[in-house]
Structures are given as structure tokens and as C-alpha cells.
Amino acid sequence: MTPPEIRWAGPRALLIQLESLESVLTVHAYLQQHPLRGQVDVLAAARTVLAVFDSGTNARAARAAVAQVDTAPSEGAAAAGDPVRIEVVYDGDDLAEVGRLTGLDPDGVIAVHTGQLWTAAFGGFAPGFAYLVGENGSLTVPRRSTPRTAVPAGAVALAGNFSAVYPRRSPGGWQLIGRTASRLWDLDREQPALLRPGTAVRYVAVRESVTLTAPATDATPSPATPAEAGPSLEILAPGPQSLIQDLGRPGLGDVGVSKAGAADTASARQANRLVGNAPGDAVIETILGGLTVRARGELTVALTGAPTPAGIGRDDTPRPAPMCSPFALHDGETLQLDAPDAGLRTYLAIRGGIDVPEVLGSRSTDVMSGIGPAPLAAGTVLPVGVVDQGRTVGAAEPSTLPATVRSGTHGPVVLRITGGPRHDWFTDESLRALTGQSWSVTAESNRIGVRLAVGGPDGAAPGTTPGPTTEKTGTPLQRLTTDELPSEGVVAGSLQVPPSGLPVLFLADHPVTGGYPVIGVVVPEDLGVAAQLAPGTRLRFQAVDPEDLQPIPRPHQHPPTRSS
Numbered sequence: 001m002t003p004p005e006i007r008w009a010g011p012r013a014l015l016i017q018l019e020s021l022e023s024v025l026t027v028h029a030y031l032q033q034h035p036l037r038g039q040v041d042v043l044a045a046a047r048t049v050l051a052v053f054d055s056g057t058n059a060r061a062a063r064a065a066v067a068q069v070d071t072a073p074s075e076g077a078a079a080a081g082d083p084v085r086i087e088v089v090y091d092g093d094d095l096a097e098v099g100r101l102t103g104l105d106p107d108g109v110i111a112v113h114t115g116q117l118w119t120a121a122f123g124g125f126a127p128g129f130a131y132l133v134g135e136n137g138s139l140t141v142p143r144r145s146t147p148r149t150a151v152p153a154g155a156v157a158l159a160g161n162f163s164a165v166y167p168r169r170s171p172g173g174w175q176l177i178g179r180t181a182s183r184l185w186d187l188d189r190e191q192p193a194l195l196r197p198g199t200a201v202r203y204v205a206v207r208e209s210v211t212l213t214a215p216a217t218d219a220t221p222s223p224a225t226p227a228e229a230g231p232s233l234e235i236l237a238p239g240p241q242s243l244i245q246d247l248g249r250p251g252l253g254d255v256g257v258s259k260a261g262a263a264d265t266a267s268a269r270q271a272n273r274l275v276g277n278a279p280g281d282a283v284i285e286t287i288l289g290g291l292t293v294r295a296r297g298e299l300t301v302a303l304t305g306a307p308t309p310a311g312i313g314r315d316d317t318p319r320p321a322p323m324c325s326p327f328a329l330h331d332g333e334t335l336q337l338d339a340p341d342a343g344l345r346t347y348l349a350i351r352g353g354i355d356v357p358e359v360l361g362s363r364s365t366d367v368m369s370g371i372g373p374a375p376l377a378a379g380t381v382l383p384v385g386v387v388d389q390g391r392t393v394g395a396a397e398p399s400t401l402p403a404t405v406r407s408g409t410h411g412p413v414v415l416r417i418t419g420g421p422r423h424d425w426f427t428d429e430s431l432r433a434l435t436g437q438s439w440s441v442t443a444e445s446n447r448i449g450v451r452l453a454v455g456g457p458d459g460a461a462p463g464t465t466p467g468p469t470t471e472k473t474g475t476p477l478q479r480l481t482t483d484e485l486p487s488e489g490v491v492a493g494s495l496q497v498p499p500s501g502l503p504v505l506f507l508a509d510h511p512v513t514g515g516y517p518v519i520g521v522v523v524p525e526d527l528g529v530a531a532q533l534a535p536g537t538r539l540r541f542q543a544v545d546p547e548d549l550q551p552i553p554r555p556h557q558h559p560p561t562r563s564s
Contacts, residue, residue, distance in 0.1 A: 001069050010521035011056040011428035011546040013061055013491045014296040014420040016049040017411035021121055021133060022073035023493035024049055028122075028197055030069055036062040044122035044132075044197050045513055050253070050489025083117060083192060083202040086165065088156050090205055092176035094144070098158060101141045101175075102223065107187065109177060110205055112138050118201040122194070124487060124513030127256045127369050128167035128185025130195035137161045142397050147173030152433065154179045156203070157285040163203075165190055168370075185255075187359065187371075193255035231297025233350060235380040239290025242376040244354055247280045249362035249371075252513040253489065263447055263508045264345055266400040267305035271349035274326045275390035276301035281353030282363040284376070286346050289339035293348070295329040299384065300393060304328045306343030306532055307406055309394035325396035326351075343405050343532040351393065355385035367447050368509040379564040390446050412438050412538040415526045418546040420495060422485065423516030430477040434495075434519060435541045437474045439503070445537040449496075450505040450530055451540075476501025477519065493522035493530075495541075507531055 005017040006026065018024050028044040031051060036041075036060025043050040051066065053059040090110045098528060099106045118132040140161040148171065155166045159176035166172060170297035184194045195201065235242070245268060248261025262268035262285055269279045284291070289308060303310060303323050311318030312327075312335055321327060321335060329335055338345060356363055356373050365372040376382075399406055404413045423431065439452045454474025477497050490496065492546070495503040496516045505522060506514075507530065520541065521529055533539060 001072065002284045004069070004071050004269050006063055006066055008418055008521075008546045009050060009421045009518070010493055011418055011489050011523055012054070013050060013052045013060045014059060014066060014522075016066055017050065018047055018049065020073070021046060023071040025119075025121065025198065026073050027066075027069055027071055028241050030381035037066055038062070041253045041259075043124075043487040043512060046122070046486035048488040051485070052250075052253075052491060059546075061372045066257040072412045083200040085202055085204055086156075087179050087204050088114075088178040088208045089207075090156075090178040092156065092178045093173040094157075095177045098139070098141055098175050098177055103140060104138075109139065109405045110255050111243045112136075113158075113163070113177065114203045114205050118203065120195040120197055120199040121162070121511075123195075123254045124195055124489075125511065126167055126170055126185075127257060128195070129164060129256050129369065130193075130197075130199070132183070132195075133161060134221045136165065139163070141175050143173040144175060147171055151176065152179070154181060156180055163235055173316075188481050191259060192360070194334045197254055207217075214424075216436045217520065222460045230386075231295070231299055231352070231384045233299065233354075233382045234293055234294045234296055235292075235376050235378060235382070237290060237292040237378055238376040238380075239286050239292075239337070239485060240288050241286055242286040242291050243287045243365040243367070244282050244356060244373045244376070244382075245364045246282045246362055248364050248508065252360060256451065256512055257360065257369060257371060257514050258366060258509055259492070260364045260372065260508050261362070262347065262364070264305055264347070264400075264528035266453075266528040267347045267532075268343070268349075270324065270397060270400050271304040271347040272326065272353075273303045274304070274394040274397065274403055275349050275351040276302050276326075276387070276388070276393045277349060277351065277353050278391070281349070282356065282383070283350075283354065284348040285417050286337065286348065286380075287344055289337045289346075291346075291348070292334060294334045294379070295331055295344070297384075299329040300326055301381050301547045303337075303346060304349075304400070305346045306401075308340040311337040311338075322396070325397050326393045342407060342534075343356070343401060344534045345560055349528045350382075350384050351389045353385040355383045356382070359386050366509050368511065401532060402526065402529060405529060413529065413533060414540055414542050415521045415530055417493075417495065417520040417543045418544060420518035420520040421488075423519050425479055425483075425485075425517040426519055427478045427480050428502075429475070430479075430519070431477045434503075435543050438538050438540055439474070440522065441533045441535050441537045441539070445533075445535065449507055449509055449510055451501050451503065451532060454502065478504065479517070485515055485517050490514045490518060491521065493521070493524060496522045505530055 007015045009014040009015040031042045037189050038054040041052040041358045095106045099109050116135040120130040121133045143159045149167050151172040153168045157176050245262040248259040250259045272281050310321035312321050371393050413509040442451045494506045498516050
């Protein structure tokens, strides 16, 4: 047995690199059937399995256990159960081109596509999207040189040695050969994803005369629920973006669903703690002020996160609302949030929690997939849950944000990182530059990721306040290898580096897989700080060891051991 190569993907996750897709399916199935202590998610990809744990202690213990897993593929273990039948009308825009690329005419492509059994190898890209591998590679084709800006839901496509069905309208660069009415993703089903890793699929050609019903689009339930009884909160103005968030929906990476949840979990937990809620109760996450709400009934609320001037009133002069302290919002009173003095995201918790319907076990809004309650809008009425009388309202607390974020005037903000699973894909100079220069947050950042630019005051060591500023341009990161990296699982905090050399720091709504190498991973304890960095904020990275989070020397350069 050849032991798998195991790489850290942050202090709580392991990227298990394997020699074949068959070995990936074997290890993935083993971890699904025999979960390790603290295992919260396991995600298969083309040559890797990502295993995520609830703590660094459990991740370290799992590393030793994973090294003993038998990676040899088992005969007949790739596909499980009776094949799922997917009926296809073969009239895709790229059918003739696929015929040319493969040396087959369109009828030959159809015959080969329907004449073999396909197996769902792994998910990703979008909820319900599954990469299917066939019994032979006769339909291996490249992606389109120019991706389409919109591929219709139900499109059947090929790329590389994979086939797939687009669950929803989205951009895409795969070769389109047909369309289907099969619903790959349906939140009304007990299992929303039609295909999961290991599912067998049989494509069946049908005539054009067969009536096709457009595949269902993702449901986006409105959080507006008439409050027939009990207290509630009315949204008068939502500001730039106000979302309902809790601690997210972990464990669904295999079907393309990210954890989502509050971007700054420490602030969300603090808001709930102050009003006597459970840590996972739903709160409002709002950015850059502008949120105005009105109490319907007597409410106890708290504001945390980005320090925000806020006023409580009716028609008279509003009185100031405190930060990080519970306070009363009486029936008919309004609460108005101005732009934060520093930071980006402010959290509003209500005693009893926001009682909107759960979607896949969570009330959080995932802006990338569209799963969860719709963004809040004027006129939305949010019902408040039943108060757990066993939980007491808390006392005022200090902010969870570091002084460099609360002040908004000094910097740079320091984020601790561990070496990424693909740090050896970068030059020695780039590994030095990652932690040796300042970076700045761009205006293109959102809940999916923080986009960074090079530059910032020179001459300040990580964790110190800089002296007189001298602007330094900085250096984009350069790769040591130009190999293409097949998509693999990524965790929140990953610093993915696209061809521009400017890292993207993934936040709560990040895609579950990525195709660019990850040079480092921000430790989970610092992700809330990262989510509070407004455009223009300067930051630096400090390398720490995933084993103990102590500073370590820069990783030693060595050639990649993996090609693709």
C-alpha cells in the first residue's frame, strides 16, 4: 500500500493527494462511512480528498489515521446503487465541434455518450453540479477557449474526461451537447442533489418531440413572514446589504454547498450571548450602515462587530444605542445605524432569535449559491422566536475586534497564516513577499472573498504600528510551475492565487472547490478580523505553524511533486 501524501490546508483541514480518481473515490467513501473524530466535511476532487475537522487537535490526530487508510481501489466500488436515468435531447451548440475533436460525427458522440455508464466522481462549482466520469476516455475534449457568460439550466456538457449537467443558469466553458429536464438540484426533495459522489448515471437519448419542462431554479425564500402573534422586527431600510445569518450549514461540500454563515462568527456569537440566545441563533449581518428597523412588541437587542453610531427613537430626537451591550427596543421604536466608524460588518441580535424557515438546516443566506433567505428589503417583517427563559441577558463586553480594526487609523492589520497546500508551486521570492510586504483590500471584495492588491506603507514589522509612511508598490506573487491545477477542495481562509499574482482570501460564501493554487491559509481564529477589513485597509500576513500556531521560518522552496 502506498501511503497518501497529506498536506495541511489550514490548521483544521487536510488535503489528501492521491494517484488516481479511483483512489479518490475509495478514500472518500471510507471517510464517509468511517468518519474520524471531529470530522465535519469531506470533499472529493479529481486527485484529492479534502477532510475538514472541528479543531486543530482532531485534525492532527486524523493526519496519523489517514496515513493508514488503504488507498487501493476496490473492484466495483466506484458506482453505488441502480443508475440514475437522465433523458437528453442531443441538440447542443457544440455537438458538431465535439464530433470533430473526437473524430466522431454527432451520431457517434451520442452513441458513445449513451453507451457507457457514468459515475459521479465529485461535486463543486454550484449546488447539484457533479463531475461524471465514464467507462472510457473517448469523449475527452478541452474546455472552450472562451467561456460562455450564461449556460442554461439543464445543459448537458463535456470537458476534459468529464460529463456534467448544469443545475442552474450560470457562466461556463464546457462543450454543450444537449439538454435535459432532469432536476439536478431541488430543495423540495429530501435529498436536494440528484447526484452525489459514487452515484451511477445512464444518459438516454430522447426525441425532440418529448416535452421538456425547464429545470427548477433555486428557491430563494423570502424572509418576510407575517407576524400573526408575538414580537417581530420590521425592516424600514436595509442599507447596502443586510442578510440573515447564523453559524452556517457545514457538511454539504460534496453537493457544491459552502458552509456560509456569519462572516465574522466571533461578533455574531457575541451578539447572541449578550441577549441570552444560543450561539447558533439567526442574527442580521449588515454592512456600511443604513439599516433602519422598527420594533413590533417589546424587544431586547444588541449590536456588535464594526463600531457603528446608532440611534433609538420614535419621532423625537433619537438617543444613542450602545455597542456590545444589550438594550431595550420598545414597541414602535426605531433603530437606525449610521456608517461604521471602522470595520465593515455590524451584527444585530434579537432576544429569541430571528425565526425564519431553515434551508438545509440553516437560516443563513449564501450569496454565491442563492440558498437561504433573500436579502432583506424594506417592508420585510422578521418574526422573533420564543425566548428561552433559561438563558439570561448578558452584561456589556469589550469588542471582539482588535484595536487596529476598531481604530480604523493605524495598521497594518495582522492576519496569521499557515502554509497552503500548494505553497511549493511558488517561487522563493514570492514566499518571502507573501509575509514580507503589505497588502491592501480592494473594493471588489465581498462575502465570497477579500481581493487584495500589493502596496502599503513600508518599514513596519507584522504586529507593529508603522512609523512615517513610505509607499511601496510591492510584488505580485509568481508561480514556480505553470502546470494547470485540477480543481480541489478549499476552506475558508484560503489564499488562492490567480494568474494576476494577487491573492483572493476566501470568506464564508467561497466556492467549495478552486482551480488556482493556495499559497497559504488564514487561521480560523483570524477570519472574523479578515471579514471586517473595509476597502483600503492595509494588512500583513504572519506565518505560523499549523501544529501549534507559533511563528515558523518561511517554507523551504522545493520543486512540485505533482503534475497535472
